[in-house]
Amino acid sequence: MPRMRKLLAAFFVAFLPQLATAQLSIEITGAGAQRIPVAVVPFAGEAALGPVVTAIVKADLERSGMFRILEVPAIVPVPTEASAVNYAEWRARQADGMVLGSVAVRPDGRLEVRFKLHDVVKGADLSGVAYTLSRDQVRSTAHRISDYVFEKLTGVRGVFSTRIAYVVKRGPRFELQIADADGAGEETALASLEPIISPSWSPDGRRLAYVSFENKKPVIYVHSLLDGKRNVAANFKGSNSAPAWSPDGARLAVSLSRDGGSQLYLVNPDGSGLRRLASSSGIDTEPVFSPDGQTIYFTSDRGGSPQVYRMPVSGGTPQRVTFEGSYNVSPRISPDGRLLAYIARNGGKYQVATMDLATRQVQVITDSDKDESPSFAPNGRMILLATVVGGRGVLSAVSSDGRVKQRLTISAGDVREPAWGPFTK
């Protein structure tokens, strides 16, 4: 039966006429086996607002694949966060969690959103929050409520308030865009007639490093999102590519060909302090820091085929990490440092694989065949990636265990090069 629903969803996504909006839309193509049943009661007074708070919260929770959103019958009078709760009644509706709330307009015209989360199984009030906000902050407030519910019920911090960066290609145009994690509210940070690749978020979420080909060659820029100011971080003779921030935001690991071949260097984000990191006769590229900042993982074909290696940032001999197969590239490390995600070629298919760094156990977690650029959510639970569906570039997200899958499509364009931004305060 869920399979049937999936098929129907796929059908509608495939055949409904594309809307004129350029916004990313999200389709869930798989869900976790153990989903927590949650009831989100419409907030008293929310119907008067533009975006409906509980609709956004429900979509957030549903999309995570960790919750099953229950249908709630109309309740009269509409309950609020202050209403008394009859837990037996909600238990009968099979709810484990339940959210009540209200929206009110304050005398100064600002809004006040209050909510309370209940653990129905234990019959316990899990507390709640009251927010004062302007009318254009309804969406972001709803995402914060989702984060609260997610964390209380799963024990893991939610990522609904984070942002993603990606590149859209429309005809000859390339746009580096930033959107909320649900694909809404996209803004263009950079538009160019030449390719843009490899966006990388600074740890504070304020800047992006990326590679732009606007000078007929790859040059690394650092771009401040708030004011649009950008500076060249690496424009040496030859190619300058694959920037990755150190966890403290003080340095970039990059791949440069200034001394022949593609080799790893460290450079400050302002372009100063260049230092060579490693030497090989092969291609060394796609460096990433481990979350503790001590280790660099990278792609190298020094052994004959491209594989993932690692080495101390302080220098030393690189060790090979991946062994299965002849093409393992684009390493990323989970925020807890335990999981390596990368792209593995399996019989001509490029798929996302993970390796448990302690046990070395490898798992292929996607079933698509042109996957690129994996990127961990800051809570480590999901991996965003680029893939191709029906000849078009789309973004996809998969849970680190491969169970939950989502697809993000954008009308009239190819989407690629996703990067999931850090937690914001």
Next chain:
Amino acid sequence: MRYFLRYILVSAALAAGLAACSSTPEDEQKPAAVEERQQVPLPAGGATTQPVKPDSVARVDLTGAGKPPPRAPHNDPGNILSRRSIYYDLDQYTVKDQYRELVEAHAKYLRANLQLKMLVQGNTDERGSREYNVGLGQRRSDGLKKMLLLLGVKEEQVEAVSLGEEKPADAGHDEAAWSKNRRSDILYSGEF
């Protein structure tokens, strides 16, 4: 083909700039251009109407306007130097023998024109990681640059870079397209 057209355009723009600064002796000796009108094909079905000439008087213009700009050798379609792309087999980075004459001609040209600079852009097909493909394209452009240096070109004259898979010559997704995309392109001063 698209590249070819681009070079023509670039060359025209470049040469127009040159013409504005100075005129070479070769330039002065060239006869004034004769304007060629394209033949208008008769409509199918054997219609007998004659195309009406818009202007029956041939115009002679000595003002210099409309004069064809001088062409640099590397932009002369009849010159081997106008061939700017070399292609590679899958996973190959060495310049095939069939391009030896072409590379030697470019080397000779650079040796004779020390003020000229060259940008070599290595490219790959679309398969696999974009960043690793930047590395593979670099391997191609580095290889071509090395060959030019062995042929006596000065290091300062040549920069080897990679565009990875980002600038395909053919946007297709099959081997016919990929074989056109695994290439190195040569650009001269003014074109980059």
